[in-house]
Amino acid sequence: MKKIKIPIGPQHPALKEPISLRITVEGEVIKDADVRLGYNHRGIEKLAESRTYVQNIYLMERICGICSHSHTTCFVQGVESLCGLEVPKRGLFIRMLVCELERIHSHYLWLGVAAHEAGFDSLFMYTWRDREVVMDLLEIISGNRVHYAINTIGGVRRDLSEVQKEKILEGIQFLKKRMEYYTNLGTTEPSFVARVSGVGILPKEKAMSLCAVGPTLRASGIASDIRKDDPYAAYDEIPFSVCTATSCDVLGRVVVRIKETMESIKIVEYLVKNLPSGEIKVRAPRKVKEGEAVSRYEAPRGENIHYIKSNGTDKPERVKVRAPTLANYPATIEMLKSGFIADIPLIFAAIDPCICCAERFVEVIDTKNENTQVLTMAEIKKRYSKSQGLKKGSSVWPL
Amino acid sequence: MNQAEIFEKIRTNLSAQITDISMPSPRRIFVSVAPEKLIETLKILKDDFGFYHLSTISGLDKITGFEVLYHLANSFVSLTVRVQIDRAKPEIISICEVIPGAILYEREIQDMFGIKVINIPDSRPLVLPDDWPEGEYPLRKDWNYQPPAETIPGEEQ
Numbered sequence: 001m002k003k004i005k006i007p008i009g010p011q012h013p014a015l016k017e018p019i020s021l022r023i024t025v026e027g028e029v030i031k032d033a034d035v036r037l038g039y040n041h042r043g044i045e046k047l048a049e050s051r052t053y054v055q056n057i058y059l060m061e062r063i064c065g066i067c068s069h070s071h072t073t074c075f076v077q078g079v080e081s082l083c084g085l086e087v088p089k090r091g092l093f094i095r096m097l098v099c100e101l102e103r104i105h106s107h108y109l110w111l112g113v114a115a116h117e118a119g120f121d122s123l124f125m126y127t128w129r130d131r132e133v134v135m136d137l138l139e140i141i142s143g144n145r146v147h148y149a150i151n152t153i154g155g156v157r158r159d160l161s162e163v164q165k166e167k168i169l170e171g172i173q174f175l176k177k178r179m180e181y182y183t184n185l186g187t188t189e190p191s192f193v194a195r196v197s198g199v200g201i202l203p204k205e206k207a208m209s210l211c212a213v214g215p216t217l218r219a220s221g222i223a224s225d226i227r228k229d230d231p232y233a234a235y236d237e238i239p240f241s242v243c244t245a246t247s248c249d250v251l252g253r254v255v256v257r258i259k260e261t262m263e264s265i266k267i268v269e270y271l272v273k274n275l276p277s278g279e280i281k282v283r284a285p286r287k288v289k290e291g292e293a294v295s296r297y298e299a300p301r302g303e304n305i306h307y308i309k310s311n312g313t314d315k316p317e318r319v320k321v322r323a324p325t326l327a328n329y330p331a332t333i334e335m336l337k338s339g340f341i342a343d344i345p346l347i348f349a350a351i352d353p354c355i356c357c358a359e360r361f362v363e364v365i366d367t368k369n370e371n372t373q374v375l376t377m378a379e380i381k382k383r384y385s386k387s388q389g390l391k392k393g394s395s396v397w398p399l
Numbered sequence: 400m401n402q403a404e405i406f407e408k409i410r411t412n413l414s415a416q417i418t419d420i421s422m423p424s425p426r427r428i429f430v431s432v433a434p435e436k437l438i439e440t441l442k443i444l445k446d447d448f449g450f451y452h453l454s455t456i457s458g459l460d461k462i463t464g465f466e467v468l469y470h471l472a473n474s475f476v477s478l479t480v481r482v483q484i485d486r487a488k489p490e491i492i493s494i495c496e497v498i499p500g501a502i503l504y505e506r507e508i509q510d511m512f513g514i515k516v517i518n519i520p521d522s523r524p525l526v527l528p529d530d531w532p533e534g535e536y537p538l539r540k541d542w543n544y545q546p547p548a549e550t551i552p553g554e555e556q
Contacts, residue, residue, distance in 0.1 A: 038526040045511075046537055081424050211453050211500030224452075229474045230426055294427055294470055294477055296454070305470060307457045307479075322455035322504075330500050 003031060008344065010039045017353060025341060033336040035329050048319040053079055053153060053288060056316065060306075061147045063321065066109065069102045070299035071306075071321070072151040077232055078295035078308040079153050082288050088279040091155030092233045097168075097271045098141060098150050099233075100264040104175060105134040106300035107261045110352045111182060114254060117349045118195040123185065130178045137171045140164055155281025165272050172272075176265050183258050187251075196250040200335035200347035203248055212331035213324050214302020215260065216351050218244045219252035226298035240267050250350045287314045299324050301352045325353050402426050402476050405448065409478075412447065416440040419481075431481045434491060440480065441469070441497045449473040453494075456504035458512040460540045465514055467491055484514060493518040511538040 003026050010018040018039035024032040044063060048056050060071040073095060080087060087095075108131040115123035135145045142148035142158060150156050186192065202212065207220035217224055225242040227235040243259035245252035288310040297304045302324035311317040328351040335347050400408075406428055410420050416439060419431040432440050444450040450471040459466040465484040470477065484491060491508075493516045494501050505516045506525035513536035516522070524531065535544050 038524070038528060041526045043537065208451050209499050211451075211498065224474065230472070230477060291423070292429075293424070294479060296472070296477060303454060303472075305454045307455075307468065307470065309459065318457070318459055320455065320457040326503060327455075327500070329503060 002026075006341070010036075019353070021344070021348075023336070023341070023344065028340050028342075030336050030339050030341065030344075033333045035333060037326075037329075045319055045321060048316060050315065052286075052314045053316065054286075056319065057151060057153070058149065060321070061149060063323065065146055066106050067102060067299045067301065067304070067323075068147050069098050069150070070297055070304050071323075072149075073099060073233075074295045074297040074299075074304050074306045075308070075319070076151045076153050077297070078293040078306050079288060079310075080284075081293045081295070082291045082308065082310050083153070083285060085154050085282055085284060087155050087233075088282060089234065089276040090159075090278045091280040093271050093275050094141075094156045094158075094160055094280060095151065096233050096235070096238070097160075097268060098138065098148055098156075100267045100271070101134055101138050101141070101168075102148075103264045103300045104261055104268070105131055105138065106352070107257045107264075108134065108175075110257060110300075110349075111186070111254070113349050113352075114196070114250070114346070115192070117346045118192060120189075120192050120195075123182070123192070126178075127182065130175065133171050133174055137168055140167055152281060153284035155279070157281070159280050160275065165275070168268065168272050172265055172268050176262070179258065179261050179265065183262070186254050186258055193251060196254060196346070197247065199250045199343050200253075200339060200350055201248050202331055202335050206334050207248075207331060210330040210334060211327055212302075213327045214299070215253055215256045216302065216328050216331060218242065219256045220248045221246040226296050226303050230296050232295075232297060238267055238270060250346060253350045287312065288316075301325060302327065325351065400475055402428075405476055409444075409448070413440060413443060416443070426476045428476055428478045429481060430478065431483070434482050434484065437480070437482055437492060438494060438497060441471075441494055444471060444478065444480075445497060450478055451498070453498045453501050453504070456501065456508055458508045458514065458538060460512065460538065462540060465489055465512060467508065467514065469494070489514040491516055493520070495520055510536075512536050513539065 003024055006023045006025060007020065008023060009020040020036040020039070022034040022036065023030055044059060048059060051059055057072050057076060060075040061068045063071045108127050112124040112127035112131070115121070115127065138148060139145050141160065141164060142150045150158055202216065202220050204220045204222060207217050207222060212220070221244055223242045223244050226232070228242050240263050243256050243263060245255045290310055290312045292307070292309040295306045295308065304324055305322045307320040308316055309318040332348060332351050336344065339347060402422070402425065406420070406422055409417070409428065409430065416436045417430045417432055421429050423429065450473050452472045454470040454472050454477070457468040457470065459468065464486045467482045467484060469480040471480065472478065482491065489512070491514055493505055495505065502521060503525060505519055506521065506523070508514050509516055509522065510524050510527045536542060
């Protein structure tokens with residue numbers, strides 16, 4: 001049969017960020033795949049060389065719209081090790097708390113995307129609704145839903161109050177109950193399991209040789225997690241287990257992420273209940289002495305690595321960033337081979353490629369007198385409750 | 400195996416290949432290797448020490464020359480293999496035969512630093528556009544490129 005090459009992307013409804021795939025097919029079977037990148041290259045590494053360390057925290061935050069905290073944590077950890085700073089325990093715990101909440105929110109989002117690509121849109125709607133709870137928790141802690149801006153060199157910028165702790169535990173209970181439901185649903189619902197099992201096979205040896213990371217690697221039976229292998233912050237004293245699956249397919253990746261979310265929920269509970277007292281940050285010097293640091297971090301999508309070289313000034317000599325999605329591309333090509341055209345979105349979504357999101361305020365223009373007004377989320381909620389006749393404190397999303 | 404044991408073992412077993420070894424912070428080992436001994440060193444590290452995972456490859460412009468850093472990892476430590484390259488002859492051998500997952504990082508190094516990777520299985524640009532002018536390498540310290548002024552058809556200049 002004749003081989004045909006199909007270009008997919010850079011703009012494509014299945015993938016919410018610009019990336020181009022060239023798929024060579026024979027009939028409906030994929031024989032070869034090629035990934036073309038660079039549509040979203042913003043020159044952040046070059047830009048980082050002309051910014052101070054503090055400015056760079058905010059730049060790193062903007063690398064990704066979902067794992068924003070991953071990049072800042074990875075960056076500040078590197079700078080802290082260069083300066084020889086010891087972050088107070090309470091600061092580390094708050095940092096880890098945001099890490100784990102971010103993981104929960106990312107995995108909830110991913111489960112929705114995977115369900116959508118598998119044609120199970122009710123699950124997509126459910127998970128994205130529940131994800132609002134963890135987004136709200138992050139807003140309670142940091143003031144922001146996406147770019148939390150909680151990290152600073154030497155600790156964190158905001159402390160946690162008793163009321164916030166209570167709210168977190170409350171929200172976490174809800175998320176736990178929902179995730180138990182999805183565990184049952186995602187692993188036993190016959191049509192969903194039939195759609196995802198056996199799709200996008202990545203054998204263990206291939207996963208190792210192609211340097212796959214994160215849930216993709218763990219779903220191929222390799223128990224590698226930076227939090228265990230190379231414990232940063234205070235992960236060496238937190239009880240948790242590394243979740244793996246041995247089926248090497250999309251079903252395995254679903255199972256790993258669901259199990260990981262449950263572990264993250266347990267970690268959040270532990271962190272809130274055992275939050276030490278004391279300072280949340282130490283003062284950091286403006287200039288960083290000469291040296292180099294390799295900082296690794298387990299982001300929701302896998303290993304994130306920053307290499308930072310300082311030259312004694314207040315600006316870094318070089319910052320190298322490798323986000324987990326790039327590491328998973330060679331493995332994705334392997335997964336696509338001998339699959340079907342219809343599996344492309346599902347397989348691609350299964351590595352959880354990064355998606356950006358969110359605007360934080362709404363501009364309302366009164367059409368009668370053209371007054372422009374910027375509304376906060378709280379005001380919008382208030383207006384919505386008023387228009388819907390809801391009582392104060394009643395749930396907007398009745399379950 | 401713990402980090403101190405790995406450090407000692409690398410120092411003794413690889414004394415013929417490495418020129419320098421240090422551990423500046425916990426679980427971080429840095430070694431220097433001559434460019435011609437790179438493949439050999441990586442093979443030993445992969446087979447005897449379990450460094451099968453390549454996290455990434457960093458390039459570094461040191462004005463006098465280039466430095467390429469291979470960030471490897473096993474389940475105990477993160478090991479960085481440092482290779483110095485002459486600025487007049489920016490070339491390095493591809494490590495894809497040892498670690499196939501290195502391909503994208505090597506293509507990125509070619510794009511951003513203009514370091515030619517010899518024997519690379521796929522040498523197309525990775526992050527730079529297809530119509531990127533030749534000889535422009537953004538992450539070099541002396542890079543000072545001004546894009547041509549944008550002209551809009553039909554507008555007066």
